[in-house]
Amino acid sequence: MNKPATPNSFRTGPDEQGMFGIFGGRFVAETLMPLILDLERHWNEVKDDPDFKAELTDLSTHYAGRPSKLYFAEGLTRHLREVSSAKGLGGGAKVYFKREDLNHTGSHKINNCLGQILLAKRMGKKRIIAETGAGQHGVASATVAARFGFPCVVYMGATDVARQSPNVFRMKLLGAEVRPVTAGHGTLKDAMNEALRDWVTNVEDTYYLIGTAAGPHPYPELVRDFQSVIGTEARAQILEQEGRLPDTIIACVGGGSNAIGLFHPFLDDKEVRIIGIEAGGRGLDGIEHCASMNAGAPGVLHGNRTYLLQNADGQIIDGHSISAGLDYPGVGPEHSWLRDSGRVDYVPVLDDEALEAFQLTTRVEGIIPALESAHAIAHAVKIVPAMDKDQIVIVNLSGRGDKDVHTVANMLGMEI
């Protein structure tokens, strides 16, 4: 694929058609088109509205607990310096965690849900639907629906229902109805299909609260903008704590909302290296991974053009990841564009590597990270020992790992 010319700024997309280069767009059925246009109209009204911003900021502060801390991970830094010394390198950059795991509901997902529920309220919608993979977005959606008094239906793949049972129970406690989806492999992709079918059927009163920076325009843009609070805070915090920008920032990428949230405010800081981590699953040789940007090709699914795992006939392939939140055969369109433009590097991390990072972080930091976030940490573990001691790495700790303890116990052959 030809590289597009380097733009003056990486932060101006999407264009009026909702495109990031060739990616993005509005590939939806006609039934949904008027709704998407209506959503775009409302979004354009509120995005610069001071009252909307004030209401969101107030909720983010007092309800969700923002700003999240930028934490110097001293234990992990010390450990990686020992690794560096053992290799005779004598280096090891300082590692910081952006603590999205400390947010209400335990992940970055609440940032987007608070923004979108306020939008739904403004639009006069009466009912919320959402899709979820790991259950983090489902829990965050059910939470804001409870807070604002909306009935909420969450579509969740049957496989994910089984491997994320604590989150299923949480959603039910919050008053949401969880509808298991058995189509396909019963994962996030299938949940999204089913949510779209619900939306096509209940167009009058339903707001579709998409959980990641993907889908038809304007979702990739609005989810990114709600999540950009992560990067905006992290940028100010590192300037305050270290007096300079980081050398490298790292986040995991499934659909890619936590990653685009961290990356976007740094995109025009040319000296900052940006790395997105895809789920390498059991390796990129077969189909047991979710590394769409490393091993897929551009295609059209779920309302946007983006990198997808697919066969030669254009049929979408179900991937695999140990982490339900990364188990998606596509990725947000802005990531696809950032990949092709060369601004962001996307690299895979295997299931086993993520599992090791999960255990390491738990042991040396006393923080149980989500398996999704453990993918990002695993990459830091790989590159930090070869970096200099005066260099700085920020890893987005997108969520807490309590939800994953059953999966991890299984993988380690332990019984809880």
Added chain:
Amino acid sequence: MTTRIDRRMAKLKAEGRPALVTYFMSGDPDYDTALSIMKALPKAGADIIEMGMPFSDPMADGPAIQAAGLRALKGGQTLVKTLKMASEFRTTDNETPIVLMGYYNPIYIHGVDRFLRDALASGIDGLIVVDLPPEMDEELCIPALKAGINFIRLATPTTDDKRLPKVLQNTSGFVYYVSMTGITGSALADTGKVAAAVGRIKGHTDLPVCVGFGVKTAEQARIIGASADGVVVGTAIVNAVANVLGPKGEKTADPAEAVATLVSGLSQGVRAARLAAAE
């Protein structure tokens, strides 16, 4: 230029009756059976054939068509085989219009220019691509029109008068009015509302208006056909196939015969619509 669709619609208009537009899933449950179903359709009274192109993620389809698509994919169906099936059909029928219906990704991966060349060579007359609204016309609609293939657009109850001209702008062949919001195979919408909607669309275009989503019986076909230029039947046909398949996908009766029986009945419905409208 006129296409088989234009000619067929003009002929039916002269006869004073609506078209029976029949959808089947290509490759369901396997290539040979699907081809025999396709060949049975015109003999049983179908005027236009919609050929479903299976896709792994049919977001606008209900359980029946989802399952049919999965059976077809499991049976090894691909876009290339769907086009081959159309070519084989054309060796014995060069009149019945064929409209391909499905989702964009398999076409995009095949390559738009290559797809249009191959589709023309296979005797395809029109395309219905569910996830390409007018906002994305540059992708396939405009190239298809230039290539001489009709691009048939869906209009829905959410397509208001303000939006309708945009939807109709590059539409040709006919307009497919989806009589309700929702996925394929849902319950039939209020027929009075359907007639009003058809009238509304006809106020904006001279193209024939065919109505689909929810038609299952000859009586429903007759009622819808009284106001529309065509009646589309899909899920009922796909179900007729599914009903003669056993738990392991084995055939318990001839699917082509089951489809032919259903379509013959529906065909009497649309033929009675002319009498009903004339009363």
